[in-house]
Amino acid sequence: MNADFQEYLPLIIPLFIAQFSLLGYTIYHILKHDNYKRGTRAIWLVIVLVGMNFIGPILYFVFGKEDE
Amino acid sequence: MKGFNVFFSKEIRELIRTKKLMILLTVFFIVGLMNPAVAKLTPKLLESIDMYGMTVGEINITALDSWTQFAKNISTAMIVFIIMFSGIFTLEYSRNTLIPLLIKGLSRRCVVMSKTAVMLLAWSACLWMCFGITYFYSGYYWDNSVVDGIFFAGFGWWLFGVFMISCIVFFSSFAGSAVLVLLGTGGIYITMSLLGLYKKIEEYLPIHLCDSLSLYNGELTSSDYLPAVIATGIICLLLFLISIPLTGRRQL
Numbered sequence: 001m002n003a004d005f006q007e008y009l010p011l012i013i014p015l016f017i018a019q020f021s022l023l024g025y026t027i028y029h030i031l032k033h034d035n036y037k038r039g040t041r042a043i044w045l046v047i048v049l050v051g052m053n054f055i056g057p058i059l060y061f062v063f064g065k066e067d068e
Numbered sequence: 069m070k071g072f073n074v075f076f077s078k079e080i081r082e083l084i085r086t087k088k089l090m091i092l093l094t095v096f097f098i099v100g101l102m103n104p105a106v107a108k109l110t111p112k113l114l115e116s117i118d119m120y121g122m123t124v125g126e127i128n129i130t131a132l133d134s135w136t137q138f139a140k141n142i143s144t145a146m147i148v149f150i151i152m153f154s155g156i157f158t159l160e161y162s163r164n165t166l167i168p169l170l171i172k173g174l175s176r177r178c179v180v181m182s183k184t185a186v187m188l189l190a191w192s193a194c195l196w197m198c199f200g201i202t203y204f205y206s207g208y209y210w211d212n213s214v215v216d217g218i219f220f221a222g223f224g225w226w227l228f229g230v231f232m233i234s235c236i237v238f239f240s241s242f243a244g245s246a247v248l249v250l251l252g253t254g255g256i257y258i259t260m261s262l263l264g265l266y267k268k269i270e271e272y273l274p275i276h277l278c279d280s281l282s283l284y285n286g287e288l289t290s291s292d293y294l295p296a297v298i299a300t301g302i303i304c305l306l307l308f309l310i311s312i313p314l315t316g317r318r319q320l
Contacts, residue, residue, distance in 0.1 A: 011105045022094055061091050
């Protein structure tokens with residue numbers, strides 16, 4: 001198992017970094033802004049956390065982020 | 069030329085500040101990483117089926133599986149790309165943000181050219197990054213040399229993306245909203261898939277470039293794609309050249 005796991009590490013580590021940095025940035029962005037194109041802060045936080053595997057953050061940036 | 073430079077740098081800044089570039093790069097990064105990951109995990113998944121009493125013989129995963137995933141997944145990433153950029157022209161028209169610049173003497177040709185250039189640049193960066201990641205991991209776990217025509221298949225996808233971009237530019241020159249641009253571009257894709265059923269013209273259609281699998285298997289060689297490459301290049305150029313006067317005549 002251990003050797004097996006090590007084999008996957010080169011794939012898992014970048015995936016985790018990309019995923020969590022995107023998630024962290026999205027939550028930061030939601031909390032920093034008061035107005036959204038659609039929806040409210042609570043809705044977007046739920047969507048981003050539920051769809052945390054990239055889908056939530058991408059949905060937020062496409063449909064929720066207000067154009068400045 | 070000065071107008072082009074100024075507007076081009078404005079577009080790049082817009083791409084960065086609206087976070088579009090970040091999202092696109094992340095999506096293509098993930099896709100590039102998922103291709104070898106899915107191929108790597110396939111034996112594990114089949115093993116778990118094994119536990120339920122089904123017997124699956126020994127399966128051999130090679131770089132070919134990883135590249136097959138690439139050909140499947142890159143189209144999804146391309147759809148994200150097209151959705152992101154469908155409003156690049158129409159949003160500016162509907163918000164009237166172009167009018168001050170046009171009054172100050174920026175020519176409409178510069179607007180079309182610099183927006184197209186930005187899209188091409190973004191598409192090239194995203195696609196080749198995704199390609200590079202898949203290439204690196206496939207080479208790391210398996211052997212890339214068993215798959216034929218990897219680079220040409222990548223080029224085919226790139227050219228197909230360029231074709232889609234020129235569709236966006238073309239439809240943006242007269243359509244009123246981003247949704248119409250999307251519908252037009254999607255319509256072209258569906259029409260091509262239907263026409264592609266007719267084998268004699270299939271090899272001249274841009275959609276033929278997406279057929280990476282036959283290239284990987286060695287059923288087709290890169291020279292079989294030559295008609296499609298030339299036809300796509302000509303269509304892209306035509307669409308682009310038509311959209312410049314169309315945009316020029318457009319009511320703002």
